Amino acid sequence: MENIIECRNLTHYYGKRKIYEDLSFSVPKGRILGLLGKNGTGKTTTINILSGYLQPHSGECLIFGENITKMHPETRREIGLLIEGHVQYQFMNIEQIEKFYSAFYPKWKREAYYELMRRLQVAPGQSISRMSCGQRSQVALGLILAQDPELLVLDDFSLGLDPGYRRLFVDYLSEYAHSENKTIFLTSHIIQDMERLIDECIIMDYGRILTQQPVNDLLNNFRRYEGRVADGFSLSDKTDMYNPSIYKGEFEVYSFLPEKDVLANLDSQGVRECYSVNLGLEDAFIGLTGKY
Amino acid sequence: MLRILFLKEYIKTRWFILAAALTLSGFSLYMMMNLYRIVNLKGAMHIWEVILQKDALFIDLIQWLPVIFGILLGLFQYVPEMHRKCLKLTLHLPVSYTKLGMLMVGYGVAALTGVFLLSFIILWTMMSRVLMPEMVSNILSHSLVWYLAGILSYLFTAWITIEPTWKRRLINIIVSVFMLKIFFISNVAGSYYAFMPILALYTIAASTLSILSISRFKTGVQD
Amino acid sequence: MVKFSKLFFYLTVALIFIWQLPWCYSFFTAKASQKPFTLYSCVVDDFVMSGKDNTGKFCKTDLHGNLYTDHQFDSILPCFYSRQLLADDRFPETIKEIPVTYREVQSSLFTFRSTPYGINAPKLSIFPLLESMSGRVDLKMPDDVFRITNKAIEFVDAETNSVNIDKSAMFTDMLDTKGFRFPASYIAGNPTSKKEYDEGYLILDNDGKLFHLKQTKGRPYVRHIPLPDGIVLKYLYVTEFRDKNLIGLVTDTNNNFYALKSKSCELARIDIKGFDPETSAITIIGNMFDWTVRVTSASDDIYYAIDATDFSCITTYNVPSPDDSFADVLSALIPPVKIHFNDGNSKYVFPRIRLLQ
Structure with missing residues (x-):
């Protein structure tokens, strides 16, 4: 399958602080890929590198086969960019901003933008600076939909949105991406929203990628195991076990291994009344990265 | 594309440009009315004598205005771009960033030139009624130094505002202050006659400084 | 373009x-240079000076080291201090054995100064003719x-800001008649009414x-x-000194300095070494017997x-x-x-580049 994004051996430092080293991943065409990670693991750094606003210390990032730092300006026509906080030109109104962007994109779909604007029920001359964050998110989304790019890069699309606008945003985006076979690379700090939208996820920890796989595979294979243990219990065999913890005699641990094998292993080590729990994306994320 | 890019800059700056044009023209008119009043009270020869003997310019009042307006236009144009890093939107447009940077600066220079030209025409036409052409061109050619300083101050402001780090921004401010100081070393009409072409060339070259800041912005330089 | 802007920065x-x-x-280390006021005294036939000596003490002396009191100093410069001498009733009847009157001496006194700062300056080629x-x-x-154009001299009336055709024609005709070839290459005069008399322009x-x-x-x-x-000739000065002996002072392209006598209209070379008004300042304090001429250049005085x-x-x-030693020091x-x-x-205002040794 053709890769739209291909990042190879990305290494980046802020001063002497290493963010990550030799990070590699790719995003195939038509996939919606979510980048998940705790604060400070380098999500924004990755988005900045991908959108061409940060030169990595080493490594390269190709989009449509072109190195992002030397990308031909015309290629950017096929990349829709949503900046954190749905930032748009505050000094323009919704008509001016549509007119402005339409001049740069030959495939511009004016109707797609105005359809979303009709839902907002704002006057055409209303300045963006006077809009709520939710309204601004719709303007930003409408502009990206009208641009009709092959790749959308969305930085924390849920920031500042109430549940209604988040749902509206996710539903519109999901419908658009699936019907038009678009590729999306996104981050969000609200993982429930991602679950409704993404096909595949990359989960990052400090300095590395913990896993990249389709969301369905992750949710099917990654489980939490709970049971009771005696005082002073310690898991002796931690192979392929994630974040074991004990709180008041209640034991829990996460694993990708087959359910049967894990239950047998835990039982043999002294975990009593052991059972497995299916996870949502947020729980799976915590299972992989830990609570703290 | 040029038209639409200029439209964006126009939306940001239109009220300021109007205010700047009115203020500068207002000051120019005021100075000329003052000149006429002196001519009426003391006769034209009195003014001519003062010009010949004391190198008087009669328009010193506006000498700092072009620089002030240059700085303000730079702020009006580029602060909204830097607000929440809006410049990322502009640089994401399918146009090379050097072209975008130069077009934005080109708009500012054109707008400032328009504002300055209006004031210049007012001074020229009103002064020509009471002063000899040699005197008019001598005085106005000196005012060109101030107008050029105004354009350079605008270019410096663009450069400083887009610069992503505060440390470098501070260096840029210091460099700008020193370079602008050169334009105000002397207020003797004609004293910059030979230097003007060099200053004009410097100003043209300074239009590329904002590209340096944009390039630093694009590579994500941080403090 | 980024490379260019970096280089430019x-x-x-x-x-x-x-x-x-x-x-x-130089701002932080500049010291005021105090040079003593120096004149030639025809009485002691030497330069005499008043100012601070090496120890910073104020004194009046001559080149031979003789010290003078104020009283004595007035007497050895009888022309320059003629007012003081007259007030003290000490004005001499003769100077250098030549009988003089206070009035004669006074009318012969003059001061003349030209500096590169005044010469190397933009000037409007417009002049009032008194x-x-x-x-x-x-x-x-x-x-x-x-103004003098390529073809004529034009008088422009201030009130109407227009050329006075009749007066312009009259002066142009006269210049033509005298063999003047337009345009002028140099015009010198003192366009002020605050002077004793008017000699017009050279x-x-x-x-x-x-x-x-x-x-x-x-x-x-x-x-x-x-x-x-x-x-x-290169630079011209209309003097308009009170004694009316001269029309002006002039320099030539070889930096010779001349006095232009008024009666005979002769040029008389003033015996000083080369004087280039563009690089040297000149101060002349003159009287009926002698002139003290001070020529100050970058290298000497x-x-x-x-x-x-x-x-x-x-x-x-x-x-x-004094040597410009800061280059050595720093x-x-x-x-x-x-x-x-x-x-x-x-x-x-122009960039002047100097290589420091």
Whole structure:
């Protein structure tokens, strides 16, 4: 399958602080890929590198086969960019901003933008600076939909949105991406929203990628195991076990291994009344990265 | 594309440009009315004598205005771009960033030139009624130094505002202050006659400084 | 373009360094230079000076080290201090054995000064031509000014800001008649009414010929002043000294300095070494017997005592300028090249680059 994004051996430092080293991943065409990670693991750094606003210390990032730092300006026509906080030109109104962007994109779909604007029920001359964050998110989304790019890069699309606008945003985006076979690379700090939208996820920890796989595979294979243990219990065999913890005699641990094998292993080590729990994306994320 | 890019800059700056044009023209008119009043009270020869003997310019009042307006236009144009890093939107447009940077600066220079030209025409036409052409061109050619300083101050402001780090921004401010100081070393009409072409060339070259800041912005330089 | 802008930025920073570092140094280390006031005394036949000595004490002395009291100092400079001597009732009946009156001495006194700062300056080629023989005691500024174009002299009336055609034609005709070739290459005069009398203008025409232009009773007075062969004049000064002995002082392209006598219109060379008004300042304090001429250049300060009758040199006194030693002192810290935009010798703002040794 053709890769739209291909990042190879990305290494980046802020001063002497290493963010990550030799990070590699790719995003195939038509996939919606979510980048998940705790604060400070380098999500924004990755988005900045991908959108061409940060030169990595080493490594390269190709989009449509072109190195992002030397990308031909015309290629950017096929990349829709949503900046954190749905930032748009505050000094323009919704008509001016549509007119402005339409001049740069030959495939511009004016109707797609105005359809979303009709839902907002704002006057055409209303300045963006006077809009709520939710309204601004719709303007930003409408502009990206009208641009009709092959790749959308969305930085924390849920920031500042109430549940209604988040749902509206996710539903519109999901419908658009699936019907038009678009590729999306996104981050969000609200993982429930991602679950409704993404096909595949990359989960990052400090300095590395913990896993990249389709969301369905992750949710099917990654489980939490709970049971009771005696005082002073310690898991002796931690192979392929994630974040074991004990709180008041209640034991829990996460694993990708087959359910049967894990239950047998835990039982043999002294975990009593052991059972497995299916996870949502947020729980799976915590299972992989830990609570703290 | 040029038209639409200029439209964006126009939306940001239109009220300021109007205010700047009115203020500068207002000051120019005021100075000329003052000149006429002196001519009426003391006769034209009195003014001519003062010009010949004391190198008087009669328009010193506006000498700092072009620089002030240059700085303000730079702020009006580029602060909204830097607000929440809006410049990322502009640089994401399918146009090379050097072209975008130069077009934005080109708009500012054109707008400032328009504002300055209006004031210049007012001074020229009103002064020509009471002063000899040699005197008019001598005085106005000196005012060109101030107008050029105004354009350079605008270019410096663009450069400083887009610069992503505060440390470098501070260096840029210091460099700008020193370079602008050169334009105000002397207020003797004609004293910059030979230097003007060099200053004009410097100003043209300074239009590329904002590209340096944009390039630093694009590579994500941080403090 | 990024490479260019980077280079441009670094060049700008370098420019500021080589401009401001030496400036900062001289700003913080500048000392007031106090040179004693020096005149030639025909009484003691020596230069005498009043000012601080090496120990910082104020004294009046001569080159031979003789000290003078105030009282004595007045007496050895009887022309310069004639008012003081008259007030003390000490004004002599003779100076250098020549009988003099206070009035004679007073009317012969003059001070003349030319500096590169005044010479190297933008000037408007517009001049008011005063009426030289108005019949009134006080001079009055005219209501018009003149310019000399490629074809004519034009008088422009201030009230109407238009050319006075009749007056312009009258003066142009006169200049033509006297052999003046337009345009003028140099025009000198003192366009002020605050002077004793008016001598109009000294003008070099396009061929370098010297003319004297005045307005007498509304009519043009033009006189062609023939120059000795081989002399090409460069700078002209109309003197308008009270004794009316001279029309002006002039320099030629070889930096010779001449007095232009008024009666004979002869050029008399003043016996000083080369004087270039563009690089040297000259101060002349003169009386009926002698002139003290001080020529100050970047390298030295030379005093000449000049005989007032034949302009020969009586004696000289050379004061070398103090070395500009800051380059030695700070050579390790400051860049080897210095740039400055303004200069005490010029009103023009222009980058002046100097390599420091």
